[in-house]
């Protein structure tokens with residue numbers, strides 16, 4: 001293929017390495033990608049945690065095509081179009097009770113920024129404008145805009161960008177290999193780590209804290225499940241101090257764990273949920289913030305006029321709305337948002353069968369997601385061993401994701417038993433070879 005690779009500055013990619021040995025995808029259907037040379041690749045990552053119903057599903061493709069012909073764009077400020085209202089209403093059938101107001105964005109990063117701004121504005125409207133501090137957690141990922149970067153807890157993503165946002169602090173992460181290695185499902189130990197929020201309350205005073213944002217299950221730092229009881233304890237501490245709790249469900253939303261949202265899966269309801277990715281099955285960029293009605297009502301009691309001076313040109317884009325509605329139809333028809341529950345046992349047995357292979361330090365799983373953590377390679381860059389496993393699997397026809405020292409498995413929710421077996425046997429072969 002005669003392609004000049006120079007101009008495109010690729011995101012989150014080692015550009016120089018990639019351009020020496022490009023990994024290109026040019027076609028996709030259901031569980032598979034194909035390279036330009038026609039090599040078939042099993043998708044073990046749902047694209048990038050987003051293609052939950054599998055690739056190029058006809059119903060979604062047709063809805064997008066129809067909408068492109070019908071109406072390409074409508075301005076979202078002081079104007080509306082029916083699909084955005086229809087979609088918002090429909091989405092509230094999937095969200096936890098009470099989170100029934102929907103603000104549209106175009107990505108996970110924008111959902112995070114929007115939720116945080118809503119939190120700040122909400123406190124201000126209630127006469128608590130002193131609540132400006134935002135709390136994240138180590139090893140969290142909340143996208144790449146300024147607040148998300150500041151609140152995220154991944155060192156390499158933060159250090160290039162100065163102080164990015166002031167008034168931010170972090171709780172300790174919950175990953176505890178010493179106590180929880182090779183746990184199946186939720187770790188037993190670590191609920192008390194939620195008390196780290198009390199440490200920050202003591203340090204800063206609750207009256208300065210607007211919101212806490214956490215991924216209920218941290219995805220990008222390697223599938224870190226919440227210890228049993230942890231999320232409820234966090235909820236209780238937030239309630240005690242009048243702090244809003246935001247779940248960043250950009251990865252966990254839309255069925256990854258076996259429930260529509262992790263909030264339902266773990267039985268803990270936050271004040272806001274940020275979502276994106278699976279909302280349109282990855283087809284058209286879209287995100288959303290699901291907001292508790294009581295928070296929204298506070299804005300609606302403000303003096304007449306624009307209640308929230310925030311939004312994007314493409315908020316609720318007609319093609320994204322059409323894609324999302326068709327995506328929800330597909331999820332419903334095929335029971336995909338709860339399929340992770342049926343597949344949990346299969347996935348669990350499959351990933352944990354890799355225990356004992358060289359340098360495998362931990363294995364984690366829930367629903368249709370799993371992770372294998374490797375011991376770092378002595379003297380090599382962090383994550384090198386996992387990246388070599390990722391490369392080996394790619395050569396063997398399976399796409400997985402390297403996240404630090406971890407390989408994450410998060411296939412489309414339509415995966416079959418035999419395709420799970422293919423992922424695991426490929427991993428076994430590659431780990432034995434390179435790890």
Ligand SMILES: Cc1ncc(COP(=O)(O)O)c(C=O)c1O
Pocket residue numbers: 106107108109110112141142143144215219220248249250251276277
């Ligand atoms: C939890 C979480 N929040 C936010 C984001 C950012 O989403 P986007 O890349 O769509 O901006 C991601 C992306 O992976 C994510 O996993």
